[in-house]
Amino acid sequence: MNTQRLPDEFKNMTDVEAVEKVRHIKRQLGSDLLILGHHYQSDAVIDIADQRGDSLELARKAAKTDARLILFAGVHFMAETADILTGPSQKVILPDAEAGCPMADMASVDEVADAWLQLSEIFDVESELLPVTYVNSSAALKAFCGDHGGTVCTSSNAGQIVAWALQQRRRLLFMPDRHLGGNIAKMAGLGDSETILWRPYQPYGDNELDAVRNAKVILWQGHCPVHDRFAVEQVIQARKSFPDTKVLVHLECSKEVVAATDGAGSTSWLINQISKASPGDSFTIGTEISLVERLARQNPHLKIRPLLLSRCPNMYKTSVQDIAWVLSKPGEINVISVSEEIRDSAYKALKIMLDLSA
Numbered sequence: 001m002n003t004q005r006l007p008d009e010f011k012n013m014t015d016v017e018a019v020e021k022v023r024h025i026k027r028q029l030g031s032d033l034l035i036l037g038h039h040y041q042s043d044a045v046i047d048i049a050d051q052r053g054d055s056l057e058l059a060r061k062a063a064k065t066d067a068r069l070i071l072f073a074g075v076h077f078m079a080e081t082a083d084i085l086t087g088p089s090q091k092v093i094l095p096d097a098e099a100g101c102p103m104a105d106m107a108s109v110d111e112v113a114d115a116w117l118q119l120s121e122i123f124d125v126e127s128e129l130l131p132v133t134y135v136n137s138s139a140a141l142k143a144f145c146g147d148h149g150g151t152v153c154t155s156s157n158a159g160q161i162v163a164w165a166l167q168q169r170r171r172l173l174f175m176p177d178r179h180l181g182g183n184i185a186k187m188a189g190l191g192d193s194e195t196i197l198w199r200p201y202q203p204y205g206d207n208e209l210d211a212v213r214n215a216k217v218i219l220w221q222g223h224c225p226v227h228d229r230f231a232v233e234q235v236i237q238a239r240k241s242f243p244d245t246k247v248l249v250h251l252e253c254s255k256e257v258v259a260a261t262d263g264a265g266s267t268s269w270l271i272n273q274i275s276k277a278s279p280g281d282s283f284t285i286g287t288e289i290s291l292v293e294r295l296a297r298q299n300p301h302l303k304i305r306p307l308l309l310s311r312c313p314n315m316y317k318t319s320v321q322d323i324a325w326v327l328s329k330p331g332e333i334n335v336i337s338v339s340e341e342i343r344d345s346a347y348k349a350l351k352i353m354l355d356l357s358a
């Protein structure tokens with residue numbers, strides 16, 4: 001990727017100037033440009049996006065568009081996914097090249113390959129174990145899954161994908177989010193004794209050999225630092241302070257937090273719960289703060305509060321100035337391009353997910 005730093009000319013622009021520049025370029029490029037914005041982006045960025053959504057919705061939009069340029073206001077793995085799903089004549093741009101995802105970085109393909117090798121000494125991995133990675137992962141890890149018959153999931157379709165995976169093979173290796181995987185395994189009726197946590201580069205992932213032999217779900221030891229900050233005590237406190245409140249959280253929160261709340265789901269699920277509420281209903285929401293603040297602003301007839309102010313610094317990196325800059329030379333700055341060696345295998349894994357959740 002050819003990454004460059006934001007020049008002073010753009011850094012010094014006001015938001016109004018940057019937005020005006022972006023709108024001008026959008027008018028010039030017309031249908032050649034599609035701006036996708038993840039729900040966790042700031043309001044200023046969301047306002048200039050053509051489409052907003054969660055990871056699954058935006059992956060679908062990327063797969064369908066004919067636009068020559070797709071600007072992804074999100075983090076690196078999202079732009080990679082869009083690049084895998086688009087054609088060779090289309091380019092995907094990430095406005096801030098340093099907007100990564102710490103959770104995606106918690107499962108490198110080398111660590112996973114080591115785990116696969118260790119597990120292959122215990123059972124026949126190719127016939128018994130299906131690798132599934134949360135979309136919040138590198139393209140290389142998606143390719144690993146594709147090479148071993150596995151797939152990808154998002155928080156919206158994780159239940160469906162896990163059920164499918166366990167129909168294909170006896171066991172599942174779920175990466176990188178231990179919480180999403182653990183919550184879904186629990187919802188699928190799997191007990192604690194059927195689930196183990198795999199710590200990379202430890203013998204048997206730091207488990208007893210028998211525990212690995214008996215495991216149906218092997219959870220990778222990764223987590224989202226933004227959602228890991230939510231705690232059971234905060235739920236108890238919210239209920240004390242606002243007895244009529246419903247506490248809803250994202251599935252990237254721990255099992256203990258989820259168990260203490262009134263419900264948990266994907267970003268789209270949370271938005272959907274709010275859209276169905278009646279005037280005066282009270283919600284305390286545990287997810288990325290940009291989304292909670294937007295929901296509160298857009299629904300003044302409801303009482304919406306955050307469980308905790310937890311912001312994703314990576315999602316927040318993208319500014320309207322970055323967008324004005326990368327669009328000033330369309331297709332030349334911060335183009336994300338997944339290498340040929342991994343593209344086909346990663347596509348195979350993503351295609352299974354898109355077909356299953358169509």
Ligand code: SF4
Nearest residue numbers: 101102103224226312
């Ligand atoms: S909110 Fe969590 S999972 Fe999403 S990009 Fe930020 S660190 Fe990654």
